Amino acid sequence: MSTAASTAQRLLRPDLREFGGYRSARSSQASGQVWLNANESAQASSADPGGGLRRYPDPQPAALREALARLYAVAPAQVLATRGSDEGIDLLLRAFCAPGQGAIVTAPPVFGMYAVCARLHGARVVEVPAEDTDAGWRSDLDAMAQAALAAAASLVFVCAPGNPTGEALEPAALAALAARLEGRALVVVDGAYAEYADAAAGADLLAAHDNLVLLRTLSKAHALAAARIGAVLASREIVGLLQRCQAPYPLAQPAVAAALAALQPAALAATAARVAQARAERARLAAALAALPAVRRVYPSQGNFLLVRCAQAQAAYDALLAAGIVVRDMRADPRLADALRISLGTPAENDAVIAALAALRRAA
Known part of the structure; x- marks a missing residue:
């Protein structure tokens, strides 16, 4: 047995080692x-x-796994199709954190489902806060590794690109984190926004680090949020262990059909065009917002959104709502007490955002 394979077996909940799951x-x-x-x-x-x-x-449609495998350049046996990437997070907690005993590591501000799933499962959440620097938000991967080792955490969740921060994380840094935690923890890289990034962790890292798990989704770039189709990409062993913990029939047939249609060549070409437009709009919207008196700061982003600090966040939020524009209010997090997260829209929708926030200067 390889070191990576024994890592997965060691981290697996002891009570699940002989558990075969439900056979539908x-x-x-x-x-x-x-x-x-x-x-x-x-x-x-x-x-x-x-x-x-x-x-x-079919619990795991062969055609869908093969299409996802082609998309992500892995073997079909390395793909577990899931109900969005949220299910992948939940399955990892179920399999590798004993209820009431396990621990995970996160770097807030970050996607809230890591902590939600952990707390519902009774696992401890060890936070290593990201740093707000002049260059943007930065997760301290070295500190996250130290925290994982100190807490005997079985899962380290890294959002790359970061949500809501837009943080960029180099694949080489993620590989170094996985190497450091080999035999001790699984490194879970959530790539929900990977298509919008300049670089993203991919199949080459999986081949080199069997304690690495990648989460992907068709909800964002592929425009299938309502279909709830995601994927866990990992070693064959980890995929098999997670499948034991999955519901008998996780994927609705109409959603599978939509996913297969979205993974055809013509649809993939259209996805690439949408992503290219989104990246261009990201740069345009960021520059326009940064020039407004109502905006204190626009963070660099590798996702399909911008994190924006506002001079008067409530006034900005209200102005956008008055214009019929709904954005994500991030102020519940003390680190983001003046921040809104604005998803990229069409060029016309982005123009409306700019106009609504520009009007605040005239109203002041």
Whole structure:
């Protein structure tokens, strides 16, 4: 057994080492013409005249795993299709943190679901706050590694690009973190916004570090947020361990069909065009906002959003709402007491944001 494989086995909850998970009817390798093994309705619903929805879906559709594997340049066995990347976070907590005993490491301000899943699971959250520097937010990966070792944390969550900070993290730095924690912890790199970044952790890092786990999603760049299709990319061993903890039928068939359509060549070309426009709009919107008196600071971003500190955050928020624009109010976090997160819209929508905030100068 390799060192990385033994790492996964060591970190796996002891009570799950002999646990095989639920074996659904669709897990059977049997074949036939008349399927009477899943207690499904024998007749179609009037809402589904074709009858395709009366059958339970494949828990891990081969076509979807193969399409995701091609997209991310990994083997299909290294892909676990999930209900968005949120499910991947939850599965990792279930598998590798014993309830009430485990610990994870995060670098706030960061995506809140890491802490939410941990706390629902009874795991301790060890925070190593990112630093607000002149160059933007910076996670201290060295301090995160030290904290993981000191707390015997099994999972270190790194959001790259950072949400809500927009922080850029170099793949080489992530590789160094994984190398340092080999045999001790899994490094989970959440790449929900990876398509918008200049560089992102990918298959080459997985090949070199079997304690590395990548989370990806079709919700952002691929414009399928409502379909809830994500992926965990990891070693075959880790994928297998997580699958034991997954619900019997996690993926709805219509969502799978939408994902497969989105992963066809023409759709991927359209995605690339949307991403290119978003990156251009990110630069344009950042420059325009930074020039406004109502804006104190616009942080560099590698995502499809901008984190903006405002001279009067409530007034800015109200002005945007009055213009019919809803943005994310970040002020509940003391580190972001004057900040709003603004997702990139169409050029016209971004123009409306600029106009609404520019009007604050005239109203002052």
